[in-house]
Amino acid sequence: MTPNPVPRRRTTRLARVITAVLGLLGLVAATVPTAPPATAHPLPWSGSWVAAVQEPSVPPWGTPNWSVEGFTDQSVRQVVRTSTGGVAPRIRLANTYGDTPLRLTGASVGKAGDGAAVHPGTLRPVTFRGSLSATVPAGAELTSDPVPLPVAPLERLSITLYFATPTGPATFHERATATSYRARGDHRFDRSAAAFTETSESWYFLSGVEVVAPGGRDAVATFGDSITDGVGSTVDADNRYPDELAERLVAARRPLAVLNAGISGNRVLNDSTCFGEDALSRFHRDVLDEPRVRTVIVLEGINDILFSEFGTEPCMLPNPEVSARELIEGHRALIRDAKARGVKVVGATLLPVQGEFVDSPRVEAVRDEFNTWLRTSGEYDAVVDLDRVMADPTDPDRMNPAYDSGDGIHPNDAGMRAMAEAIDLDTL
Known part of the structure; x- marks a missing residue:
């Protein structure tokens, strides 16, 4: 031709x-x-x-x-x-x-x-x-x-x-x-x-896509799984929570780039053939090696907790039961790597998942223990408490129906907007 x-x-x-x-x-x-x-x-x-x-x-x-x-x-x-x-x-x-x-x-x-x-x-x-x-x-x-x-x-x-x-x-x-x-x-x-x-x-x-833009460190990376990736938001509408955050920054005249480093199904501790390398393996490539990154927002870990409930589905393997302590140690490694590069690191609590089809009492217990550590330990430079922002006012273990895309775990467009609005721009 x-x-x-x-x-x-x-x-x-x-x-x-x-x-x-x-x-x-x-x-x-x-x-x-x-x-x-x-x-x-x-x-x-x-x-x-x-x-x-x-x-x-x-x-x-x-x-x-x-x-x-x-x-x-x-x-x-x-x-x-x-x-x-x-x-x-x-x-x-x-x-x-x-x-x-x-x-x-x-x-x-x-x-x-x-x-x-x-x-x-x-x-x-x-x-x-x-x-x-x-x-x-x-x-x-x-x-x-x-x-x-x-x-x-x-x-x-x-x-x-x-x-x-x-x-x-x-x-x-x-x-x-x-x-x-x-x-x-x-x-x-x-x-x-x-x-x-x-x-x-x-x-x-x-x-x-990079642009010629004079300035210093002026990029914020959002690192996570399908929730960061935008699953549950409207296709072709650019309503993922990082997109909504970028819109807030433009409206506030704060020239910070927002880089979406989410992968659907991704985990902190285990990788798979379908859902990318584990977070510990890909953090340098997908966040720290990007030019001029100053801050990273980490929202990851719910798949580590959930995947052991899926049985032997090949894409989920390996899927051992992960404890809160193991997940915390994984996050500590991310924090260390970010701080070693001079990158500010913001931790986000894991969203409610009760009602998701593989939810269980063990899942809830591990999620609650991890979120308590993230809120209280002081190990992250700052915390955005998305668990509380996204919770049903009548049942804190469930996602607010107004924010639920329909599966109990992924926010819809309104939920993505609420997540972005919960982030204090001064922490970036």
Whole structure:
């Protein structure tokens, strides 16, 4: 199939504008499209959006995904929302769980319209070390050159990746709570959504969007499981609690990025083939190694307590009974690692789960003991008591029905908003 033409004239003109802006800021701007390697840019990059990546899998719940089959002669268009803006973005691709090099034929970035559509005049080619194509080594990540496209806070970007040759199984993020789109052939520069007839609710190979934004440590990471990931909120509405927190910060004119490092089903102490590496293993990669992180909010542990109730479901294994003491020791390790990097660490109590289908007296006892430690120990720099915020006023072990998505454990849009509103912005 003949590739769509690259809009070179418009890109070149805007590249000069971006270069001039960066020069006025006293920064060294990269040329487009012949930029040097990303590691050579002395520019103040800050994370604006992230996805914590997982190995290819098909979990027992959720929606079907394309991770195991991968892509061949296909374009994948993914829509993400930035938390902060900047004069130029760059994207990060992950082949973390790939056994072979990932060959990307080309990519584009534009400002998202409805569905898979892109606003006219905003599509830009993405280059990697000056080349329109790129190879991401097995087990590695690759960051693009700056893209000449100013980005506003809370702006939705449409990122399209085209793979002419087979990718093999795809490193991905399973529960995006957002729609991704697939088309046969090269449709990087299609403004229309017409070719993108297949959909998925996962993100593929895309692990981050960074922006050029002068400042110091200005990113807040939210680290956790499906509740942080946004399960239970409306698909494509950007109502996850980290999204709501980002909106509060923008409204308060506090230019802090919010990076969502949640993975559905994730646990502190045990990993699985379906729900990501355990929190202790992935904390450095997904939080501490992100640029300019100043604070992390940790909400994780309920799956450690619940999964032993599931029996021998393969995705849950290993699933030993976890005590409050074991879970506390896991959190202490996260606290130590964060403080060693100079990152402030905020602990969130575990939400009510009574009524969830595998709840039990043991689950409640462990959750209560852990929450008491988190509230009273003083080991976290600050605490947000989401357990009490989200509880039913008539039964503190149950989620408030007004906040319940329907399964007794995941908040709905109103619940996600209540969680974000419970966070004292001064602690960030």
